[in-house]
Amino acid sequence: MMNALERRSTFALSSIFALRMLGLFMIIPVFSVAGQSYQGATPALIGLAVGVYGLTQAILQIPFSLLADRFSRKPLVVLGLLLFALGGAIAAMSETIYGVIIGRAIAGGGAVSAVVMALLADVTREEQRSKAMAVMGMSIGVSFMVAFSLGPWLTSLVGISGLFWVTTIMGLAAISMLLLVPKVTRHHKNYQQGYLAQLKQVLKMGDLNRLHVSVFTLHLLLTAMFIYMPSQLIQFADIPLASHGLVYLPLLIISLFFAFPSIILAEKYRKMRGIFLTAIGGIILGLLVLIFGYESKYILLAGLGFFFIAFNVMEALLPSWLSKSAPIQSKATAMGVNASSQFLGAFFGGMIGGQLLLLNNTAMGWSILTGIAIVWLLISFSLAQPRYLSSLVLRLPETKQTDEWTSQLLAIRGIEEVVVMSDQQFAYVKIDKQLINEAARQDLTQLLGKDVAI
Template sequence: MARKNSIRMYPQEMQASMALAWVYALRMLGMFLMLPVLALYAATLPGAGDNKMLVGLAMGMYGLTQALLQLPLGMASDRFGRKKVIYLGLAVFAIGSFLAAVANSLPMLVLARAVQGAGAVSAAVTALVADLTREEVRTRAMAMIGLSIGLTFSISLVASPLLSDYIGVAGLFVLTGVLTLISMLVVKFLVPDPARSKLHEDAEVQPARFGEVLKNKELLRLNFGIFALQCGMMALFTSLPFALQDLGMNKAEHWQIYLPATLIGLVLMVPAIIIGETRHKLKQIFLLGIALILAAQLGLLFGLHSVWLIGLSLIVYFVGFNILEASQPSLVSKIAPSELKGTAMGVYNTMQSVGLFSGGALGGLLFQHFGFNGVFAFCSVLIGFWFVLAAVAPAPAPVKNVVLPVGKAWHERQEQLHSLLIKVAGVVAVSFSADGETIFIKALQQGFDEAAVKKILLGANECL
């Protein structure tokens, strides 16, 4: 029944969402495509010697500049225009990719990766999606972007070792740069210009309200969680390819390890998330995901002497990783006030990038001085601490966010509208956008009378 009554996306909204999902996924391709092969490549460049810390910086430097610039560039898009900032970011990303392709030393590669990360268009793309979609369908548009990122991650891990065997890692950087230039054409010709750009509180950052997000203990736990997840992943890929190489596996054969791990991870993630959402077991599924990551890190700590044990550990790892990648943004949206969801996600995404940088830098440092055991012992302790933090956190309420437009007849009567809506069955909280044109409702997943809400919004004159 709910599917029959769902609001369909306009063709223009569908086209814009699909095109921007491509651009967003491509933005992540620069990191994902390099994960399985970059450490091995960096270690062969002049200036590397036995400096695994510098190799780790080549892996993670991308995340540092991304963390520093993605929110400022998102806010710049409010002032200078979405597409202008996106063009700038993509151009910088392409330049960084081409610089990486011609890097003739490890320090130059580190610099090129920093330039890549400086093309941080994620926040600007999200803002453009919000400009081009109605409130009622925006969640679906964002879900399309999330799906594109997940598929890009899985495909990249498998394709990267194979492609690099044919065109080299430098060729992968060239390919990334060319695809980035193509994506600029996609933005130009397939993404409509927004009729009007404005701040969308559910999708964009409000700098003046950072304090409210940073004071929320539950959001802080999730921010630490995404930091730990990405830090552990980057540390893993800074060292694991060397372990596979030591066991006699050529770089081009590494896909044989990654393919079953990523496929099984994707397949098992879907029912886990469905159970978590529909049976109100999100906390249990969330803890299961962390426990699987922890088990995998411990498995790698004690199983690096065997390709089979590494493969089994990676299967466990990617089941947990995919569960956590899918569930954590959902938890942020459930916990954050509806009108602060964009700000909460902005902080969350920044911590994700900080985790990428930290994982590369710390992973390289630990690998340099303590070898494989130092890397995976650190990751195990980090994930174990995260498990404890998550275990003592309260279970999230079974709620969802509903965003709807407010008719002009209600603009001067927000208090009256609020008092009517808060009485509707299943409504937990009601808030308004700064311009009064949008209403944010936090509602129970079951028992919410959405039809009554829409009737109130459409019947403004009857409520006079």
């Protein structure tokens, strides 16, 4: 069970994610119409105004994450949120479509998704990581549904410029949530290397690349589905566009009842690879149902439900697996590459979804997406089970300097990282139990002055 600090930090960091995503998603259902009021607006420029945020996110995730592996993560999150708020303000004050594009690009420049996830990994024990990541994944899904319902309503009240001001307020509000997250100092075995060498090391790791392919494909399929699905809900399920949020939200809630037990099974019984592959199979099953049953309202909703259940399992497992597989000293960098892959997947998913609408063959469209998911499954079969670390919670010593104490800990075989929370006067010590031998246990007992169960 998560302790009070983990619960508080998970709530705060998930809220930061949710507030950013709300600001992003509320624009999507209204801007294709409301954007026409700007000077110089064309369909292509309106599309660019919506999509440029994702492009700058994809480009800048890696630079932000490289910095986050060397410097304190919290100031970088603040910088990213200030850019997000500034971009919203510029878009709000713009009268031309070009001003909106610039504002959206600057907002996307606050590319700190990977930094927030790395910070969450710092402040949670290894055994509780999947739960924390699951909550963060769910917050993204819920913000998506809420945004699609709130966006049109808020626009009718405050207009499109007012909606951009709301995103600025959300960005500033997100900064205040960082007050709930403890200050941490990370200590690990010293692997000094340049920025380029660090990035190359991450990009050469096969399993990490398979996880990047996974998040790319997952968000490609999600984005394509949300472009392709609405017209079918209207045509075959007789559900008007304004009510689609009422379809997605119950399906999201139902999916939670399946997602959390799956995550616990993956973590507690070390079945992550099996659950991961099963979730990809669930996505394929949902898409197969849609190929053959899209003309029936209830089969259409069932296929969507299978997809949502599997999607939310994947959304929780991916960052947890990534944090286990990434090198300790390059955790944020690996998450940055993964976040860039996620945004690129959404970008290409939007392009593919638009092309599917031009097919005039619904079954063929779902078949194409199913084919993409099958290729993803084949690529993922070569994933190895991730390494499982354990965490000890230790009080900071009163008689020694913290830096000296952490150096002595890291010299012990099997201890991979020490995350110090000086304000709370304790540290998370991350251990690879497979490397701990009797000599290491004796060294640890001597350093702590007591036996520790490992």
